[in-house]
Amino acid sequence: MREDASGPRLSTEHEMPRLSAYESVVGAEEVEQIRRLAAGLRGMRIQHLSSTYRGGGVAELLARLVPLMQDVGLHASWDVIRAEPGFFQVTKDFHNALHGAYVEILPEDYSTYLETTRNNLALVDREADFVVTHDPQTVGLVEARQPIGRQYWLWRCHIDLVEADPRVWGFLRSYVERHDASIFHLAESGKDLLIPQILLTPAIDPLDEKNRELPEEEIRQVVTGFGIDMDRPILLQVSRFDRLKDPLGVIAAYRMVRKWNDCQLVLAGGTATDDPEGEEVLAEVRQAAEGDPDIHVLALPPDSHRIINALQRAATVVVQKSIREGFGLVVTEAMWKGKPVVGSAVGGIRRQIFSGSSGYLAHTTAGTAFRIREILANEGLAERLGRTARAYVHANFLITRYLKSWLLAMHSVRSGARISPTRI
Amino acid sequence: MRPFLFETSLSLTRYTGFAANNLRALLKGLQRVPGGSIYHHLYHALFQRHFAAGAFANDFAVWCWRELHEEVLGERLTVIDPLEFPTIRAARNRLIEEVDRHLGSVEFIQHVPHQRQFFFLESQSFVFPTGKVARDLNELAWEIRRAPHEVIFHHFVVSTLRVGPGENDFSRWIDEECKKPELAQKLRELSPYAADLETLKHRIADLVMLHA
Numbered sequence: 001m002r003e004d005a006s007g008p009r010l011s012t013e014h015e016m017p018r019l020s021a022y023e024s025v026v027g028a029e030e031v032e033q034i035r036r037l038a039a040g041l042r043g044m045r046i047q048h049l050s051s052t053y054r055g056g057g058v059a060e061l062l063a064r065l066v067p068l069m070q071d072v073g074l075h076a077s078w079d080v081i082r083a084e085p086g087f088f089q090v091t092k093d094f095h096n097a098l099h100g101a102y103v104e105i106l107p108e109d110y111s112t113y114l115e116t117t118r119n120n121l122a123l124v125d126r127e128a129d130f131v132v133t134h135d136p137q138t139v140g141l142v143e144a145r146q147p148i149g150r151q152y153w154l155w156r157c158h159i160d161l162v163e164a165d166p167r168v169w170g171f172l173r174s175y176v177e178r179h180d181a182s183i184f185h186l187a188e189s190g191k192d193l194l195i196p197q198i199l200l201t202p203a204i205d206p207l208d209e210k211n212r213e214l215p216e217e218e219i220r221q222v223v224t225g226f227g228i229d230m231d232r233p234i235l236l237q238v239s240r241f242d243r244l245k246d247p248l249g250v251i252a253a254y255r256m257v258r259k260w261n262d263c264q265l266v267l268a269g270g271t272a273t274d275d276p277e278g279e280e281v282l283a284e285v286r287q288a289a290e291g292d293p294d295i296h297v298l299a300l301p302p303d304s305h306r307i308i309n310a311l312q313r314a315a316t317v318v319v320q321k322s323i324r325e326g327f328g329l330v331v332t333e334a335m336w337k338g339k340p341v342v343g344s345a346v347g348g349i350r351r352q353i354f355s356g357s358s359g360y361l362a363h364t365t366a367g368t369a370f371r372i373r374e375i376l377a378n379e380g381l382a383e384r385l386g387r388t389a390r391a392y393v394h395a396n397f398l399i400t401r402y403l404k405s406w407l408l409a410m411h412s413v414r415s416g417a418r419i420s421p422t423r424i
Numbered sequence: 425m426r427p428f429l430f431e432t433s434l435s436l437t438r439y440t441g442f443a444a445n446n447l448r449a450l451l452k453g454l455q456r457v458p459g460g461s462i463y464h465h466l467y468h469a470l471f472q473r474h475f476a477a478g479a480f481a482n483d484f485a486v487w488c489w490r491e492l493h494e495e496v497l498g499e500r501l502t503v504i505d506p507l508e509f510p511t512i513r514a515a516r517n518r519l520i521e522e523v524d525r526h527l528g529s530v531e532f533i534q535h536v537p538h539q540r541q542f543f544f545l546e547s548q549s550f551v552f553p554t555g556k557v558a559r560d561l562n563e564l565a566w567e568i569r570r571a572p573h574e575v576i577f578h579h580f581v582v583s584t585l586r587v588g589p590g591e592n593d594f595s596r597w598i599d600e601e602c603k604k605p606e607l608a609q610k611l612r613e614l615s616p617y618a619a620d621l622e623t624l625k626h627r628i629a630d631l632v633m634l635h636a
Binding site for chain 2: 027029030032033036037040162184187188190192193196197198199200346347350395404405408409411412421422423424
């Protein structure tokens with residue numbers, strides 16, 4: 001994916017959220033608690049540094065988080081590095097290598113990284129109380145850290161480092177450990193580090209286009225517009241057309257289910273025209289679906305948030321049959337909509353679904369099919385799983401909780417002490 | 425009479441860097457991790473528990489049962505009641521004792537891959553006032569009913585670590601300031617295991633209202 005550093009300072013795709021707007025979702029007490037937590041940090045400057053304002057989960061999260069931080073009294077800002085396409089090719093290679101792929105990184109690639117980093121050092125706000133670098137693209141900006149002074153640096157890692165290439169990780173690690181703390185999604189995606197490793201799971205925004213309530217009429221209009229029958233069960237997987245999301249495995253599971261239960265399958269995902277493998281997988285999926293009018297393969301533009309929202313709300317069972325998964329926010333989205341999810345027992349999905357309580361975890365295609373059949377055969381079960389799933393997301397994975405965790409992380413690096421409890 | 429000052433406790437989760445892929449490594453971890461990690465997996469698990477129907481009561485028990493398929497040890501660990509212990513150290517010693525004893529009786533030690541390891545996390549708690557105050561039992565019941573779960577967890581569940589086994593902040597205040605020992609005792613007898621925190625807070629508020 002090509003990275004683009006141009007664009008507005010904050011995404012204009014959504015209206016700027018205000019904390020008070022979330023009272024209707026999380027309650028006034030929760031909002032008041034966040035404000036009290038923020039009181040001790042009021043007026044402090046926090047600068048987020050990332051590689052792009054648009055596209056991808058990091059930009060989406062920051063577009064919601066930064067205005068909320070401002071709303072609770074912080075001077076929060078978000079800046080992106082300026083770089084040539086060559087730099088983003090290098091960081092893409094880093095990204096793949098950190099995910100365990102074999103990528104040849106040449107000495108001149110490291111030079112490109114170092115040069116771009118040096119060119120962006122002036123971007124760092126010297127007056128900021130907290131500087132947060134996101135992912136490998138900006139970690140090197142810690143070079144701008146003052147040798148003396150009370151500026152706290154945090155590295156927010158959004159990727160899974162379990163199988164990281166030791167050469168690339170070795171290069172980045174020296175920068176990471178010059179921060180005061182690191183922040184990972186999950187313990188299993190972290191590394192042994194000399195600095196504290198804070199865990200902060202990603203969150204969804206219940207008020208954005210992807211997750212807000214939709215009128216029944218609109219849902220029907222969207223779904224029937226794709227030729228999907230609203231009166232028959234709908235199985236849905238929302239994901240990029242990527243082998244790691246196993247779309248062919250989903251079709252295989254659907255065919256096992258079809259022997260026993262009438263249903264339709266919807267595979268909806270973004271098209272990535274600059275990703276040759278994505279096109280290839282999409283072609284394979286279309287071929288596998290050929291001849292079955294009940295399989296709907298929807299290649300949607302990347303900003304189809306409202307359509308995805310409608311499809312998720314219309315689904316009877318949501319499937320996430322990933323082979324590997326960082327966290328899986330799409331699972332959170334479906335759970336928030338009260339849908340029973342059958343997910344693979346991998347990555348963050350294992351942390352979201354308590355199998356049998358808030359959805360089902362499966363290890364195989366057959367297991368996925370079996371759980372789908374179980375849900376289709378029992379209407380009460382789907383409702384019970386969906387209710388627990390929504391409650392779990394409400395308590396753990398909403399943007400308000402994310403904001404609260406960020407404020408705690410800031411208090412944590414300021415207090416420095418490992419003593420608990422800390423009075424603030 | 426001193427008013428009751430409501431506080432809340434919010435936790436930040438951190439990874440300690442310790443992980444276990446078998447029972448022996450779990451034992452080693454239990455002996456070495458910071459107290460905040462024992463607190464996280466034993467006490468804080470109570471906070472999450474009601475989402476997982478039929479799950480064991482703490483993370484150690486869940487892991488031994490689900491990942492190692494050590495059903496006997498899972499059962500032994502799950503009956504360890506964190507609210508019985510005056511200190512984290514006492515709770516840690518009891519966990520060590522159970523795992524050590526079980527290790528002595530097994531012939532084969534099961535190993536699990538990276539993703540299914542037990543990752544020792546720790547909680548760093550931050551306590552701060554909510555700004556809510558109760559001057560009598562009516563106000564106490566009213567505020568309890570409106571309080572977020574974290575407030576109930578702080579004053580009623582993990583307060584045993586501050587004020588002693590079997591005791592909680594509400595009972596103590598009712599006993600000392602309102603001079604209602606019977607009500608205080610009834611609250612002490614409420615089990616945090618019996619229901620989720622939402623149900624629990626309404627039970628507490630109902631009991632307080634009955635005696636107001």
